[in-house]
Amino acid sequence: MKVAVWQGGPKFTIEQRPDPTPGPGQVVVKVDTVGVCGTDVHITQGLFPAKPPQILGHEFGGTVVATGQGVAKSRIGEHVSCDISSHCGQCHNCREWNWSRCEKAERSTGAFAGFSLVPDQSAHKMPDGMPLEMGALTEPASCCYSGVGFLEIQKDAVAVVIGAGIMGLFTIAALKSRGVKTVISSEPVAARRDFARQFGADILNDPTKDDIGEVVKQATGGHGAHIAVEVVGKPQLVGKAIELVRPRGQVLLIGVSNKGTTLPYDLYDLHYKEVRLLGAFGRGNAFASTVHEIAKLDLKGVISASYPLDRVYDAIKDSGEGRGIKLAVKPNG
Numbered sequence: 001m002k003v004a005v006w007q008g009g010p011k012f013t014i015e016q017r018p019d020p021t022p023g024p025g026q027v028v029v030k031v032d033t034v035g036v037c038g039t040d041v042h043i044t045q046g047l048f049p050a051k052p053p054q055i056l057g058h059e060f061g062g063t064v065v066a067t068g069q070g071v072a073k074s075r076i077g078e079h080v081s082c083d084i085s086s087h088c089g090q091c092h093n094c095r096e097w098n099w100s101r102c103e104k105a106e107r108s109t110g111a112f113a114g115f116s117l118v119p120d121q122s123a124h125k126m127p128d129g130m131p132l133e134m135g136a137l138t139e140p141a142s143c144c145y146s147g148v149g150f151l152e153i154q155k156d157a158v159a160v161v162i163g164a165g166i167m168g169l170f171t172i173a174a175l176k177s178r179g180v181k182t183v184i185s186s187e188p189v190a191a192r193r194d195f196a197r198q199f200g201a202d203i204l205n206d207p208t209k210d211d212i213g214e215v216v217k218q219a220t221g222g223h224g225a226h227i228a229v230e231v232v233g234k235p236q237l238v239g240k241a242i243e244l245v246r247p248r249g250q251v252l253l254i255g256v257s258n259k260g261t262t263l264p265y266d267l268y269d270l271h272y273k274e275v276r277l278l279g280a281f282g283r284g285n286a287f288a289s290t291v292h293e294i295a296k297l298d299l300k301g302v303i304s305a306s307y308p309l310d311r312v313y314d315a316i317k318d319s320g321e322g323r324g325i326k327l328a329v330k331p332n333g
């Protein structure tokens with residue numbers, strides 16, 4: 001099989017490797033589509049700790065082509081969306097934190113490759129009719145569905161989502177699926193606001209034209225939003241989110257603020273308003289249910305472009321420059 005090996009910085013080599021054979025409890029997945037993640041961008045920029053050489057790529061789907069000992073042969077031919085790692089369900093982290101933090105996790109091998117070795121448990125069968133390439137979207141989506149799962153949803157709730165990139169979009173969809181009545185999407189890029197509508201946003205705000213504070217006031221009779229979600233990763237926008245919620249409001253942080261940044265907000269006000277701040281990192285326990293959640297959505301156009309394996313760095317670079325919603329690599333395409 002062909003693989004793209006990350007050699008540090010922006011450097012990748014395309015190499016030929018033997019096709020993998022599945023060990024006990026594993027399946028071999030012929031990779032169809034791999035999403036480029038912000039983490040991949042940060043790794044090539046030296047902003048996320050990773051050691052070369054290695055095969056990157058962790059948002060992917062494909063077809064099961066071989067099964068190891070203990071795995072039903074009938075899985076061969078299944079279209080699957082793959083989780084990064086397995087979970088034991090027994091360890092401290094599985095019980096007290098979440099499955100994506102499992103201490104005994106077995107990882108799927110990097111997906112910028114013709115095939116990936118995946119723990120049987122981590123290869124989730126996709127619902128019938130779901131286009132195979134959308135299997136690459138479950139991993140990013142599950143981070144949003146997991147985070148939104150932490151929220152308490154009141155009757156007639158109004159939620160603001162700051163940012164409508166891929167994570168903002170899935171956050172909007174997750175809020176609607178949990179019964180939030182009104183979702184306000186705040187996003188400066190017009191094309192992304194169109195996607196926000198496609199994903200279920202009720203009110204669209206262009207923050208370069210209209211003050212989001214005014215929009216929220218109008219939608220809530222001046223009380224403020226029940227929920228505000230920051231999905232960009234900028235501390236000043238986290239501050240903005242706190243400002244937008246009503247007393248006892250909930251603020252969810254799905255965006256990844258840089259390490260070392262602090263909260264630019266009046267802590268007296270946070271205290272006085274009894275705001276609940278919630279962090280949200282990773283897939284939690286949500287991967288399996290998220291495959292079914294996103295199969296219900298209109299995902300048309302979300303994968304903006306697909307690159308062949310030889311152009312994996314172009315995909316990562318273009319993604320880092322904010323082109324499109326989700327860029328993907330098709331290792332066998």
Ligand SMILES: [Zn+2]
Nearest residue numbers: 037039059139
């Ligand atoms: Zn990712």
Ligand SMILES: [Zn+2]
Nearest residue numbers: 088091094102
């Ligand atoms: Zn565990």
